[in-house]
Amino acid sequence: MFLATIFFFSALLPFSLSHPRDPFAWLYGRQGDAFASLQGASGGQCPEECDCPPTFPVAMYCDGRGLTAMPNVPARIKYLYLQNNAITSVPESALVNATSLVWLMMHYNQLTSEAIDKKVFLKLEGLERFYLQHNNLTSIPSNLPRSLRDLRINNNKIEKVSPADLEGMDNLTILYLHDNALTDMSTSLKALTSLTLLDISGNKLTKVPGALPDHLHQLYLESNSIDSVPEDFLGGLTHLQYVRMGHNQLTDKGIPPNTFNVTGLVELDLSFNKLERIPIVSTTLQHLYLQANQIKEFTLGSFCSFMDVTNFSKLRTVRLDGNEIGRQDIPSESSMCLRMASDIEV
Ligand SMILES: *[C@@H]1O[C@H](CO)[C@@H](O)[C@H](O)[C@H]1NC(C)=O
Numbered sequence: 001m002f003l004a005t006i007f008f009f010s011a012l013l014p015f016s017l018s019h020p021r022d023p024f025a026w027l028y029g030r031q032g033d034a035f036a037s038l039q040g041a042s043g044g045q046c047p048e049e050c051d052c053p054p055t056f057p058v059a060m061y062c063d064g065r066g067l068t069a070m071p072n073v074p075a076r077i078k079y080l081y082l083q084n085n086a087i088t089s090v091p092e093s094a095l096v097n098a099t100s101l102v103w104l105m106m107h108y109n110q111l112t113s114e115a116i117d118k119k120v121f122l123k124l125e126g127l128e129r130f131y132l133q134h135n136n137l138t139s140i141p142s143n144l145p146r147s148l149r150d151l152r153i154n155n156n157k158i159e160k161v162s163p164a165d166l167e168g169m170d171n172l173t174i175l176y177l178h179d180n181a182l183t184d185m186s187t188s189l190k191a192l193t194s195l196t197l198l199d200i201s202g203n204k205l206t207k208v209p210g211a212l213p214d215h216l217h218q219l220y221l222e223s224n225s226i227d228s229v230p231e232d233f234l235g236g237l238t239h240l241q242y243v244r245m246g247h248n249q250l251t252d253k254g255i256p257p258n259t260f261n262v263t264g265l266v267e268l269d270l271s272f273n274k275l276e277r278i279p280i281v282s283t284t285l286q287h288l289y290l291q292a293n294q295i296k297e298f299t300l301g302s303f304c305s306f307m308d309v310t311n312f313s314k315l316r317t318v319r320l321d322g323n324e325i326g327r328q329d330i331p332s333e334s335s336m337c338l339r340m341a342s343d344i345e346v
């Protein structure tokens with residue numbers, strides 16, 4: 001790349017010579033006009049440690065180059081790739097000109113919360129996708145842009161999310177917070193009116209976050225320490241299709257009677273908990289995972305409260321292996337109710 005630009009530039013030397021400054025400044029310095037025009041060959045000014053393809057001048061690729069500090073980001077850049085480096089800090093100066101950013105990829109670095117300037121992201125008013133997973137963050141960075149649609153901060157060390165962290169993010173549809181150290185989310189999710197996918201699995205939550213956003217399609221809560229759920233906690237979530245709560249501490253007592261009898265749900269995963277009974281589920285559910293609990297009885301009423309030609313369960317998959325029942329415990333009239341189930345594992 002560097003050699004190619006030298007050849008390219010030797011053809012332009014006469015022009016450079018007419019410049020009042022040292023024509024060879026570009027060879028040993030990286031500052032000033034000479035540098036800027038040299039890099040004209042690659043689609044605009046571009047730091048030496050990165051690539052800015054001439055065919056896609058709004059993108060800057062700096063991923064996987066062993067960087068420990070932020071490069072300078074020219075104002076035209078919309079898509080910035082900084083993942084897989086060892087960047088430890090984001091000082092205020094780092095993104096002063098980068099106000100056009102739409103995507104900012106910073107996953108797999110060494111960022112700590114203390115080393116991120118409090119206002120550095122404030123001016124990125126068009127940022128939509130921000131990846132920060134696999135860093136060393138202990139909190140959500142301050143003043144994130146309200147324009148975000150996809151925020152990924154999984155695999156960090158975040159302990160707490162407060163309402164101010166996510167305030168006003170009306171367009172956020174995807175939030176990955178899994179594999180952190182969350183113990184408390186208070187009502188931080190309440191404002192996220194567009195959120196469809198929430199992944200907070202692999203944390204230390206002992207209860208379901210309050211005020212779940214209305215538009216959720218997917219709710220992933222597995223591998224926490226949740227032992228009970230509030231009455232009607234899925235009640236207002238009319239778009240919800242996938243609920244995963246495997247690997248928690250759920251008991252029968254912790255699940256109010258019609259909690260999972262909500263229409264619209266397609267998949268429910270309650271595997272690896274401490275349930276002794278099959279919870280009541282809606283007839284519209286298609287996949288139910290209950291393996292590795294302590295279920296002692298096959299209660300057909302959990303699937304069909306009433307059976308006739310039109311009232312039957314839409315379940316296709318039912319997993320009950322790793323419980324205290326066997327195939328002999330499934331009553332013969334089950335075939336009436338579970339007539340779509342091609343896969344019942346006991
Ligand atoms: C920002 O842009 C100004 C003016 O073009 C320039 O002088 C400065 O070096 C730039 N800063 C960074 C960090 O890119």
Ligand SMILES: *[C@@H]1O[C@H](CO)[C@@H](O)[C@H](O)[C@H]1NC(C)=O
Nearest residue numbers: 087088109110111112135136
């Ligand atoms: C980030 O965490 C890893 C693993 O816990 C550790 O080895 C590394 O030193 C940390 N880096 C910083 C900058 O704190």
Ligand SMILES: *[C@@H]1O[C@H](CO)[C@@H](O)[C@H](O)[C@H]1NC(C)=O
Nearest residue numbers: 125146147148168169170171
């Ligand atoms: C959300 O998206 C809409 C439509 O693209 C846009 O007009 C609006 O400014 C965005 N909201 C924020 C807070 O950026």
Ligand SMILES: *[C@@H]1O[C@H](CO)[C@@H](O)[C@H](O)[C@H]1NC(C)=O
Nearest residue numbers: 258261280282301302304305
């Ligand atoms: C599940 O909910 C439906 C609709 O609200 C209701 O008709 C049905 O009786 C409930 N199932 C059970 C087993 O309670």
Ligand SMILES: *[C@@H]1O[C@H](CO)[C@@H](O)[C@H](O)[C@H]1NC(C)=O
Nearest residue numbers: 283306307308309310311312
């Ligand atoms: C179940 O049966 C009742 C009473 O016969 C009927 O009103 C209802 O529409 C049926 N539900 C479904 C899902 O077919």
